[in-house]
Amino acid sequence: MGGMKSEPIAAATVFRAVMTAAAWRCQCTGVCGQPHAKSDGRCPREHDGYADKHGGPIRLLAAPADPHTPEREAVALPARALRAWCPGCHAAARKPAPAPDALQGGLFDL
Numbered sequence: 001m002g003g004m005k006s007e008p009i010a011a012a013t014v015f016r017a018v019m020t021a022a023a024w025r026c027q028c029t030g031v032c033g034q035p036h037a038k039s040d041g042r043c044p045r046e047h048d049g050y051a052d053k054h055g056g057p058i059r060l061l062a063a064p065a066d067p068h069t070p071e072r073e074a075v076a077l078p079a080r081a082l083r084a085w086c087p088g089c090h091a092a093a094r095k096p097a098p099a100p101d102a103l104q105g106g107l108f109d110l
């Protein structure tokens with residue numbers, strides 16, 4: 001247990017376990033806000049695949065199934081609690097959801 005050294009989200013062995021389970025394909029099923037309807041409801045991006053003709057190869061991430069898990073908790077998660085994410089889905093899924101119910105949640109206490 002070290003101090004504040006920076007670590008990748010998942011170590012290499014965990015990463016491989018997650019990617020193998022995911023068949024090296026993004027496991028997003030719409031959390032990013034896109035229904036991925038053209039690809040059976042699951043993101044079609046694959047590790048080392050190309051998002052488009054101009055971009056570089058995609059590097060999938062092994063990150064918590066719940067993308068809002070804080071990073072210091074995420075690093076301690078076992079492979080089964082992680083999912084394969086393409087960077088686009090992961091970034092979109094981590095954005096705080098627009099919260100229409102903030103209005104009903106006491107945020108504006110009149």
Ligand SMILES: [Zn+2]
Pocket residue numbers: 026027028043044045085086087088089090
């Ligand atoms: Zn994706």
Ligand SMILES: [Zn+2]
Pocket residue numbers: 028029030031032033034036043089
């Ligand atoms: Zn997605």
